[in-house]
Amino acid sequence: MNRIETVTKTIVDQGILPLYFNADETISLEVLRALYRAGIKAVEFTNRGEAAFRNFRKLVSLSKAEMPDLELGIGTIKNLSQAEMFFDAGADFMVSPGWVAEVADFTQKNGLFYAPGCMTPTEIIAAENTGIGFIKLFPGNLLGPEFLTSIRDIFPHLLFMPTGGVDITRENIESWFKAGVCAVGMGSKLISKKLMEAKDFTTIEAETKKVMEIIRSIKK
Numbered sequence: 001m002n003r004i005e006t007v008t009k010t011i012v013d014q015g016i017l018p019l020y021f022n023a024d025e026t027i028s029l030e031v032l033r034a035l036y037r038a039g040i041k042a043v044e045f046t047n048r049g050e051a052a053f054r055n056f057r058k059l060v061s062l063s064k065a066e067m068p069d070l071e072l073g074i075g076t077i078k079n080l081s082q083a084e085m086f087f088d089a090g091a092d093f094m095v096s097p098g099w100v101a102e103v104a105d106f107t108q109k110n111g112l113f114y115a116p117g118c119m120t121p122t123e124i125i126a127a128e129n130t131g132i133g134f135i136k137l138f139p140g141n142l143l144g145p146e147f148l149t150s151i152r153d154i155f156p157h158l159l160f161m162p163t164g165g166v167d168i169t170r171e172n173i174e175s176w177f178k179a180g181v182c183a184v185g186m187g188s189k190l191i192s193k194k195l196m197e198a199k200d201f202t203t204i205e206a207e208t209k210k211v212m213e214i215i216r217s218i219k220k
Contacts, residue, residue: 007071007093007113008134008159010042012182015215017161018208019075019095020191021046027196028055029062032072034201035191038208042071044095044185047082053089060090073113077103087112095163095185097138099123104130115161119143121151124158134159136185141165145179152180161185168207170214177218186211 001009011017018035020043022028028045035043045056056074063070073093074086080102083094087106093113096103100116107114108131117138118124124135135155137143140162148160162176163185176184190211195204 003092003111004113004133007042007073010071011134011161012159014039014041014212015177015183015219016040016208016211017042017044017095017163017183017185018190019044019046019163019185019187020196021048021052022055022196023049023051024196025051025055025058027199028059030199030201031191031196031204032059032062033066034205035208036067036070038205039212040208041069042073042093044073044075044093046187047074047076047086053085056086056091057089064090079103080106083107095136099126101126101130104132108132117163121154124151124155128155128158133157134161134182137162137181139164140176140185145175148176148179148181159183163187165189168211170218173211173214174218177215184215 020031063072071092074091075095077083077094077096083103083106094107095115097117099118115134115136116127117136135158137160141164159182161181161183166184166186168189191204
């Protein structure tokens with residue numbers, strides 16, 4: 001498998017892509033450890049704030065030392081310079097909040113998995129025509145499962161993952177999988193600011209295990 005296929009398989013197999021940002025280096029590292037202990041093998045760190053790049057480099061070092069089978073990606077990539085910077089820092093994959101053609105071109109040239117954020121069929125078509133096979137539906141809470149249900153037949157070869165507002169309840173997760181997603185992106189509903197501020201990494205690990213179990217049972 002090439003790098004794009006490996007990341008795709010990892011995200012699809014676990015059925016969830018946890019994403020988070022914290023300005024504190026130690027908290028960032030401990031959240032990654034908690035997610036990995038829960039069985040997560042692909043994580044998106046969000047490019048938000050001045051500390052993002054510095055902390056991401058620390059996360060890359062940690063994953064190389066302790067988590068050799070982890071795919072560590074960077075989210076909120078909005079332009080080519082950001083893509084180049086995080087690629088050089090060791091990002092295994094990239095995610096954007098919108099469709100960014102220059103980032104798509106860059107990742108395609110470098111054999112890197114890229115999930116652009118799309119909200120309309122026009123954006124999804126643009127991504128598909130570039131060779132992108134994995135679409136982040138964003139914001140998920142505004143689009144809803146019904147949106148995917150209504151367009152799914154038009155894009156039979158694409159994989160979809162909603163991000164933004166996906167809840168940790170079985171009901172919400174199941175509604176998305178029934179609509180045809182391959183995974184769900186989960187940020188603050190799973191890794192909340194409150195838990196990070198309290199340094200409650202045990203609960204983050206436990207909640208992640210719980211969500212993964214829900215997804216496994218839904219997939220059966």
